[in-house]
Amino acid sequence: xxxxxxxxxxxxxxxxxxxxxxxxxxxxxxxxxxxxxxxxxxxxxxxxxxxxxxxxxxxxxxxxxxxxxxxxxxxxxxxxxxxxxxxxxxxxxxxxxxxxxxxxxxxxxxxxxxxxxxxxxxxxxxxxxxxxxxxxxxxxxxxxxxxxxxxxxxxxxxxxxxxxxxxxxxxxxxxxxxxxxxxxxxxxxxxxxxxxxxxxxxxxxxxxxxxxxxxxxxxxxxxxxxxxxxxxxxxxxxxxxxxxxxxxxxxxxxxxxxxxxxxxxxxxxxxxxxxxxxxxxxxxxxxxxxxxxxxxxxxxxxxxxxxxxxxxxxxxxxxxxxxxxxxxxxxxxxxxxxxxxxxxxxxxxxxxxxxxxxxx
Amino acid sequence: xxxxxxxxxxxxxxxxxxxxxxxxxxxxxxxxxxxxxxxxxxxxxxxxxxxxxxxxxxxxxxxxxxxxxxxxxxxxxxxxxxxxxxxxxxxxxxxxxxxxxxxxxxxxxxxxxxxxxxxxxxxxxxxxxxxxxxxxxxxxxxxxxxxxxxxxxxxxxxxxxxxxxxxxxxxxxxxxxxxxxxxxxxxxxxxxxxxxxxxxxxxxxxxxxxxxxxxxxxxxxxxxxxxxxxxxxxxxxxxxxxxxxxxxxxxxxxxxxxxxxxxxxxxxxxxxxxxxxxxxxxxxxxxxxxxxxxxxxxxxxxxxxxxxxxxxxxxxxxxxxxxxxxxxxxxxxxxxxxxxxxxxxxxxxxxxxxxxxxxx
Numbered sequence: 001x002x003x004x005x006x007x008x009x010x011x012x013x014x015x016x017x018x019x020x021x022x023x024x025x026x027x028x029x030x031x032x033x034x035x036x037x038x039x040x041x042x043x044x045x046x047x048x049x050x051x052x053x054x055x056x057x058x059x060x061x062x063x064x065x066x067x068x069x070x071x072x073x074x075x076x077x078x079x080x081x082x083x084x085x086x087x088x089x090x091x092x093x094x095x096x097x098x099x100x101x102x103x104x105x106x107x108x109x110x111x112x113x114x115x116x117x118x119x120x121x122x123x124x125x126x127x128x129x130x131x132x133x134x135x136x137x138x139x140x141x142x143x144x145x146x147x148x149x150x151x152x153x154x155x156x157x158x159x160x161x162x163x164x165x166x167x168x169x170x171x172x173x174x175x176x177x178x179x180x181x182x183x184x185x186x187x188x189x190x191x192x193x194x195x196x197x198x199x200x201x202x203x204x205x206x207x208x209x210x211x212x213x214x215x216x217x218x219x220x221x222x223x224x225x226x227x228x229x230x231x232x233x234x235x236x237x238x239x240x241x242x243x244x245x246x247x248x249x250x251x252x253x254x255x256x257x258x259x260x261x262x263x264x265x266x267x268x269x270x271x272x273x274x275x276x277x278x279x280x281x282x283x284x285x286x287x288x289x290x291x292x293x294x295x296x297x298x299x300x301x302x303x304x305x306x307x308x309x310x311x312x313x314x315x316x317x318x319x320x321x322x323x324x325x326x327x328x329x330x331x332x333x334x335x336x337x338x339x340x341x342x343x344x345x346x347x348x349x350x351x352x353x354x355x356x357x358x359x360x
Numbered sequence: 361x362x363x364x365x366x367x368x369x370x371x372x373x374x375x376x377x378x379x380x381x382x383x384x385x386x387x388x389x390x391x392x393x394x395x396x397x398x399x400x401x402x403x404x405x406x407x408x409x410x411x412x413x414x415x416x417x418x419x420x421x422x423x424x425x426x427x428x429x430x431x432x433x434x435x436x437x438x439x440x441x442x443x444x445x446x447x448x449x450x451x452x453x454x455x456x457x458x459x460x461x462x463x464x465x466x467x468x469x470x471x472x473x474x475x476x477x478x479x480x481x482x483x484x485x486x487x488x489x490x491x492x493x494x495x496x497x498x499x500x501x502x503x504x505x506x507x508x509x510x511x512x513x514x515x516x517x518x519x520x521x522x523x524x525x526x527x528x529x530x531x532x533x534x535x536x537x538x539x540x541x542x543x544x545x546x547x548x549x550x551x552x553x554x555x556x557x558x559x560x561x562x563x564x565x566x567x568x569x570x571x572x573x574x575x576x577x578x579x580x581x582x583x584x585x586x587x588x589x590x591x592x593x594x595x596x597x598x599x600x601x602x603x604x605x606x607x608x609x610x611x612x613x614x615x616x617x618x619x620x621x622x623x624x625x626x627x628x629x630x631x632x633x634x635x636x637x638x639x640x641x642x643x644x645x646x647x648x649x650x651x652x653x654x655x656x657x658x659x660x661x662x663x664x665x666x667x668x669x670x671x672x673x674x675x676x677x678x679x680x681x682x683x684x685x686x687x688x689x690x691x692x693x694x695x696x697x698x699x700x701x702x703x704x705x706x707x708x709x710x711x712x713x714x715x716x717x718x719x720x
Binding site: 102104142168169226228237 | 578
C-alpha cells in the first residue's frame with residue numbers, strides 16, 4: 001500500500017539543534033511542530049521541552065511556570081525522590097510525577113519537563129534556522145505546565161495559533177494570533193479541559209468558522225473528534241460529533257486532528273493521528289465533503305504513516321508519529337511530524353497518490 | 361449554624377405524583393428540577409426518569425432513544441442478565457450497565473432508566489400540577505440516553521433552558537429556549553463532553569453573557585467549575601477557572617453550579633453542590649463580586665444543606681441533596697432540590713440570614 005514517503009534527511013530537527021532557553025536547562029524534546037508557508041519560507045513552531053540539569057540521582061528537579069515578581073518564569077522545584085517514593089509518589093512514567101490522591105488514586109502533580117514554542121525558518125522546508133529564544137511561553141495559570149502541540153492556520157490575513165495549555169487545572173486549548181512571528185497576542189482559552197488537537201478550517205464553511213476539537217471526558221464516552229462552529233474564532237458552539245475511537249484496529253486508544261483541513265478539488269483533506277491501547281501512534285487521512293465536512297467521503301483504512309524506522313520507534317517516548325503541521329505545495333502534501341516524542345521529521349506524498357490510496 | 365429551612369410539606373413531588381409517559385414504563389425518579397417564576401406561577405421543569413416495566417428477574421429491559429421511522433422514541437432492549445454477567449458485564453450500579461472494554465476496563469453501555477423534562481406549575485410554590493406528557497424529550501443522537509438536570513434562566517425576555525444531553529458519546533450541555541413552556545427550540549450543544557451543571561447569569565456582565573460550567577477531564581485535573589463568556593448565548597469562549605474540587609472536607613469528590621446566580625445588593629449569590637468521595641452531595645453558597653464574578657467575596661465553609669432526613673438519605677441513590685433551580689422572592693431564597701436522586705423537596709432561607717451565615 002502507498003503511504004507517506006519519508007525524506008532521506010530525516011530526522012530534520014533533533015534536540016541537538018535547539019539551544020536551551022537558559023543556562024541551567026537542557027532541551028529533551030523538539031517535536032510536534034506547527035507548520036505554515038510564509039512568503040518563500042517554511043515556518044515551524046516547534047514544541048521545545050526543557051528540563052533542569054541535575055546529576056543527583058536522588059533529586060528530581062521539576063519545573064513549574066510561576067509568577068516571579070509578576071512575570072511568569074520557569075521555576076525549579078527540587079524533589080527528594082526516595083522520600084517521596086516512601087510517601088507513595090510514583091515516578092514510573094518519565095514524563096510525570098504522581099502523588100497519592102484520595103479522589104483519583106494517583107494524580108499528576110508535576111511534569112518532568114515543560115514546553116514552550118520556538119520559531120524555525122527554512123527556504124527548502126528541510127534545513128531550518130531555529131531561533132535561540134522562545135516565541136510563545138507560559139504567561140497564565142492555564143500554562144503553568146507548558147505550551148504544547150501548536151497548530152498554525154492562515155485565515156483572513158492572520159496566522160491563528162492554537163496550542164495545548166497544560167496546568168494542574170487540566171489540558172485546555174489556548175488561542176493566539178500573529179502577523180509576523182515576532183509579536184503575538186493571546187486570546188484566552190477557547191475550550192475548557194480536557195480538549196486538545198484543535199484544527200481550524202482555513203476558511204468559513206456555510207458562513208461559519210469551523211474547528212475540529214478533541215474533548216476527553218472523565219466518564220461516559222471516549223476521546224472523540226468533534227466539530228464546533230464560530231462567528232468570530234473566539235467563541236465556539238454547536239458542537240457536533242465527527243469520529244470516535246474505534247473498537248478494533250489501530251484507533252482503539254486515542255484519536256485527534258493533525259492540522260487544518262486542506263481544500264482540494266475532491267473535498268477537504270484532513271490528516272489525523274490515532275493510537276491503539278498500547279500508545280502506538282500512527283497517522284491517517286480523511287476526505288470530507290466540501291460543504292458538509294461531517295460527511296466522510298473516504299478514509300484511510302490503514303495508517304498512511306506508522307512508526308517503523310529507528311528514529312520513530314526509539315526515543316523519549318518511542319513508537320510515536322504525530323503531526324501538528326503540514327501544507328499542500330504544487331500538488332505535493334508536506335507532513336511535518338514529531339517522532340518518538342523527541343525530534344522532527346518530514347514525509348510527503350503526491351496528492352494524486354493519496355487520493356488513489358483513499359480510493360477517490 | 362444557620363442553614364436552609366426545609367418546608368414541612370417535603371417531599372413536595374414524589375414519583376407517585378408523575379404519570380408515566382407511556383403504558384409500558386414506570387416513573388422511578390422525579391427530581392433535579394429547574395425552577396422559575398412565570399407570572400404568578402412557579403414553573404418547574406422536572407427531570408423524570410422512566411424505566412420499562414419488566415418482572416422477569418433474568419431480563420433487564422433497558423431503554424434507548426432511537427429514531428423509529430425518523431422520529432426519536434424510547435425503544436426497549438431486553439438484556440439476558442445471566443448471559444451477559446457470564447460475558448463480563450457488570451450490573452452492580454443500579455443506574456447503568458457496564459460491558460468489558462479493552463480501552464477502559466469497563467464502559468457504560470446502557471442506562472437502566474432514561475430522563476425527559478416535564479413541566480409542573482404551582483400557585484403557592486409547594487403544590488404542583490404536573491403535566492401528563494413530556495415537554496422536552498430526546499430528539500438527537502446526543503440525547504440517546506436522555507435529557508437530565510435542566511436549568512432555567514430568564515434573560516432578554518426568553519427562558520433559556522440548558523440541560524445535560526447524555527448519550528454513548530458522552531455527557532454534554534444542550535441549549536433550548538422557550539417563551540411559553542408549550543413550544544421550544546433546541547440550539548445544539550454549547551459545550552462538548554464532558555460538561556454539565558451549566559448556570560447562566562441572568563444578565564450581561566461587562567457586556568458579556570456568562571456561564572458557569574463544569575467540565576470533567578479524563579486526565580490531568582479534577583471536575584472544576586469554570587466561567588465562560590459569550591456574545592450570543594450560543595457560542596462560548598474565554599474559559600476561566602473559578603473553583604476546584606478540594607483536598608479535604610465535603611467538596612473532595614465533585615462540585616458544580618446549582619442554578620443561575622442571583623443579583624443582590626451585596627453581590628451575586630450562587631448556590632452550588634459538592635460531593636465528597638463517598639458521593640454524599642450537599643449544597644453550598646458563594647457570594648461573588650458584582651463586576652468580577654470570579655472574585656469570591658464569601659463562601660459557606662460548611663454545607664447550607666446536607667442529606668439528613670429520611671427522604672434525603674434513603675431512595676434511588678441515597679445521601680443526595682442536589683439543586684437545579686431556585687429564585688429570590690421578597691427577600692426569601694427558594695431552593696428546589698432533588699432528594700436521593702428520586703423526589704423533589706423545597707428549602708428556603710431569608711436573604712439576611714444567609715448573608716449572616718456567609719459573614720457579610
